[in-house]
Amino acid sequence: MRKGTSLLSGVRKHSVLWLMLLPVLIYFIIFSYLPMCGIWLAFTRFDFRLGFFKSPFVGFDNFRYLFESGIFFRLLRNTVLYNAAFILCGNMMQVICALFLNDLGNRRFVKTSQSLIFLPYFISYVLVGLFSYALFNVDNGLINTTLRSLGLEEYNFYLEPNAWPFIIVAVQVWKGLGYGSVVYLSVMSSFDQEIYESARIDGATKWQQVRKLTLPMVKPTFMLLVMFNLGSILKGQFQLFYQLVGNNGLLFNTTDIIDTYVYRSLTVNFDIGMGSAAGVFQSVFGCALVLIVNALVRRHDKDLALF
């Protein structure tokens, strides 16, 4: 009773603030919280005409099928391995680029380089797909054109499932390099310059400064970013995979991730129940992972935890 009146008086006291917040609260309730009830769909054989409430309940059948058909294992393996590669390769390249950008003297070079490295972040994945077409297609892609002009045999990437893990990881690292190196640069610029000064006076070379000073000081940030990225290891980069590979079934064994499977089950196969089951698995275990990672970080250092 008392709590209710205090909430009410709080609303009255800050009525304008609540009014400003209202559209946002409604937005999140409709577009984020309402769809959470959609988990139910994973336990039904969804029929669009019958809708959410009347579609027949089938228990864990969708999950059972996903597991027994082996689809699930493939999706999980691909999603996790790709993300692990993205996280490790991506962060390592970002640290290396930030190191050099931070320490190379020529300001003009650094500025130009940083601008161009950041450029891929700004383009749509449709364009990324076109880039990969212009590089890799067998008829007139740059790589095959070059191979032919050197008298070598052409290589049809779009028939080779084993080529794509490398391409996809490279493209993802390429697209995120500018963003990530700015993050690391901002960390490096906060380091105390006096330490470097005294190292220089002691005759430390650039390499020694990097190895003994910068890298150890970057390490906590690196570990933290890797940890939090690991928390979202079940979330796939849908746009990247879909624009590079699309619905090319030949490549699915090495390129199909949970997100592309869910999208296809919605737009191509119309198998809502199955797609929902894969999605629910992703949401539930993804959430659990973030909580675990956060708890680990929190135990290590309370200030670094997200919540």
Added chain:
Amino acid sequence: MKAGMIGQVRPDKGTASFKLIGYSFMSLVTLICFIPFWLIIVASISDEKTILVEGFKLWPQVFSLDAYRSIFSDAGPLMKAYAVTMFITALGTLLGLLLTAMTGYVLTRQDFKARNKVSFMIYFTTLFSGGVIPSYILMVKYLDLKNSLWALVLPCVLSPWNIFLMRNFMKSIPSSLVEAARIDGAGDWQVFTRVILPLSKAGLATIGLFLALNYWNDWYHASLYITKEELYPLQYMLYRMLSNAEYMKQAAEAGLFLGTETLPSETLKMATALVVTGPILLAYPFVQKYFVKGVMIGSVKG
């Protein structure tokens, strides 16, 4: 500057090799980041027949503006898509900025008791989500937004990340300014519009640009919710053009005949891609610093 100074004072082998490797490595990385753009630009101003025979090259073998000529001779659909994209970008960015700024402001008010609860409610949506399929069914079956431009605006208008970024920007505004305005009799809304907004220009610019970029590059929501050709935004139009070309090519190779429609030429694809991306590339040099700022502030926490 500091490296140059040291180089003069105490030139040593380690620093020289650091510079040599650093400059070559970064030159290579920079080149790799830029080559795809170059490849597309060159292809778009090349002669179609030469490309079909010799493939894409890093330098135009035979120069030709035919692709651009053919785009602008039949510019109707492209102009329509431009109008759609500009409409959703403008509407979404303005609406998103207003809502994000209001929320950011309320969440910085120390006397607003429900602050943490509301923050958590917003934050929780990043931890757990219903996923694509429930959202799709909600949008199509229950909100009836199939083939509505709202289906392109609403899904990207608010993001927890933007809200917390805005809150971080606004935290740096001294609360004494807010207090002073309130003593002068300003209500919460006046404080927001007269004090907070004018002082948040950097934050508004950064988040506005993030929002605008996101809307401009969106093809995904159009692929889910838009089936009418006259409502295609730019990126989705480009995507349809590319995927149809691929489909028709495969069908032709398999010996199927799919009507008399001709394949879009390679140069036309490239030129269209550039026309579609053009505004981003043109604006890029001027807006880049806002993004860098946003990334730096966002990376501090949250």
